Amino acid sequence: MAPTRLASKPIGVNENFNGIMTNGITTRSKQMATLKTYKESLKVTNKRKADSPLKDMTAKRAAFGDITNAFNKSCATNDKDKVTAVKKVTVESKVLPTVKNIKPQTAVLNGKSSKAKQLQRVATNAIESVQKHFVKDPPKPVATRAQNGILKHIERKSLGKENCQNNSQTSVKSGSDVSGEPSLYLTALENISPIDVTKEECKTISEKLNKVNLDDSVNRSLDEETESPHRVPDGIVDFDKENWNDPFQVSHYAMDIFNYLRSRERLFPIDDYLQRMKGITSWMRALLVDWMVEVQESFELNHETLYLAVKLVDLFFTRSTKTQPEKDHLTKEELQLLGASALFIASKFDERIPPLIDDFLYICDGAYTLGQMLKMEMNILRVIDFDLGIPLSYRFLRRYARCARVSMPTLTLARFVLEQCLLEYGLLGHSDSKMAAAALYIALRMKSLGTWTPTLQYYTGYKLQDILPIVLEQNAALHKKPKSAISTVRNKYSHTIFFEVAKVPLIDNSALSS
Structure with missing residues (x-):
């Protein structure tokens, strides 16, 4: 765990007042004297006030603030x-x-x-x-953008009426503003020459202009869509419809969001990168992931942070080994640095209050310096092209479980299966959405809660035949003999907080295939 930080001494508090609050007083005379001294100190003329920055100093710019608020003395104009x-x-x-x-x-x-x-x-x-x-050339009156829009609207109406009577008479040139310059807001109707407009076309244009309605009340509101939300096939429980009016469920776009995440999975493929590396094995990767799980539990980070960090490690190995020469590949001494830097990046992406970089240096037991971790962080972001919106199996699992109305112990069991599979190098080639669906199916069968329902098939987009090969691989990983060196996940889910799901009896492949 990170060392405890001591609060610094408060700034701007009077010393006599501090003495009253901490040491206390015994007599009324001492109290009055101390309070008198405190009141007199408030009347000091030289007491600093919360004024604006001095004129001869450069004002600090806040992040994402106005970049022009810096005060430059050399460029400033004198008062005279x-x-x-x-x-x-x-x-x-x-x-x-x-x-x-x-x-x-x-x-x-x-x-x-x-x-x-x-x-x-x-x-x-x-x-x-x-x-x-x-008096050379008196300037022409320049209308504002709002005035231009009003004038153009009036001119278009007059254009439609006057041209129908006499096509040769025009009030104003189409597509230009009052000053005669070409307009920035040229529309399709303004691009029509008034002379070329016939009476029938004038009538059509005037009808279109009259139909223009800027009243926003004609648009259909979300409240009206409660009667007809997204339609689902018959026999399927519509989870989004029941939460249609709950803004925290975002049922209006939840289906679109997860369909979009599924479409992005092809952008983050992970191949057999260990074949291109020397000195690093699948066992070393399992040790690294087990250590990252321990860090997530110690710092009480979100599970999304852990999954994103593991994904960053695998993506970094996949892409860096393709572009960099073999001599520039990471060594086994730098594996922990890579895992800590990936957790640091994921924390800043997913956590509300991410740990400091000093905390990650502390958990590495001083094996790396601040400069090394910052360099590794920049290297990871450069290799993944700063794209942190990676689809995660944990997010898919939570969505599938909610739509199927799975209980919390069953969902926790599926999380255990999915987190245990993070250690398996042979499962990296599968997509995250399929991994989540397979883990949920195993949990349902281990709890004897039925098989793959049409509701799950609709919300996941996969049939049982699509995920069955992954189901068998995950079940084989669960049947492996536990090793003390990588037992963090099993110990974590053996606790009562996680319903002791790691102690649930396993089932054979024959029960999963039926």
């Missing part, structure tokens, strides 16, 4: 520059409209005297000069 910029904009905004409104005072300068004519020419030249420098 900001004020000056604002003043410039203000002056320009005042000058432009004033120039537009200037008119020659013809009522006063009516040309009766030469002086008046000269003043008139000076005023006119001044106006032209100002307009030449400041």
